[in-house]
Amino acid sequence: GWVDVMYAGTDATEVYGQPQRDHAELWGLFFVLFMLIGSFFILNLCVGVIVDNFNKIKAQGQSLFLTQTQQKWIELQKQLYTKKIFLEFAHVKDLPISRRKMYFFCSSSRFETFIMVCILLNTAVTGMKIFPPPSEAYKATLAVLNYIFAFIFTVEAALKLY
Structure with a gap:
């Protein structure tokens, strides 16, 4: 994982040089901040794309989870529930x-x-x-x-x- 890379970065002294334990500890701070900020950025980016696509589909009047036939059935059910009397006497x-x-x-x-x-x-x-x-x-x-x-x-x- 990224922790092993962080330890290798903090222990590095020079290119092709012998590593020294905790040689540059500030690299550890860089790696932690990079992971936190990067993960939040990627998470927000993914959530933003999902919400944006959902809003586009909703603006078109479609549903993300229902087919056109299912939407028509739901509209028919809403109309039936608002009707008070289904069978009224004719005379x-x-x-x-x-x-x-x-x-x-x-x-x-x-x-x-x-x-x-x-x-x-x-x-x-x-x-x-x-x-x-x-x-x-x-x-x-x-x-x-x-x-x-x-x-x-x-x-x-x-x-x-x-």
């Missing part, structure tokens, strides 16, 4: 008024937000079950909350099926 106005109101109620953002909050809370309650339970009241509270969430989800299913 909502032909439904009886009670079913029409129920449809709009179940499709409203407030109802969906309420159900999503219930799902998150139910997940938290499910995660709070521990063994052994700290007390019977704790165990009973979790059971009651599970029954409440089961009732809410059953009502949701019934409303959406109506």
Whole structure:
């Protein structure tokens, strides 16, 4: 490695001359600085080239890791996720008024937000079950909350099926 070359440089006295241990110690400082500065320079140069090429590819609208077909698929998935209702009734106005109101109620953002909050809370309650339970009241509270969430989800299913 470079350390052997550094030792040979510090021990050198003259061309074709007998080496003397630590004859010119300043050469050691030169070798250390050369290795540090040189390695950082090469590292920065390589990283700069990689980042520059990545930015060029990104500016062209391409991806470094995805093919054109994969990019189109991702764009299609983004469009699907932004769409709220995938299959909408064709003749909502032909439904009886009670079913029409129920449809709009179940499709409203407030109802969906309420159900999503219930799902998150139910997940938290499910995660709070521990063994052994700290007390019977704790165990009973979790059971009651599970029954409440089961009732809410059953009502949701019934409303959406109506």
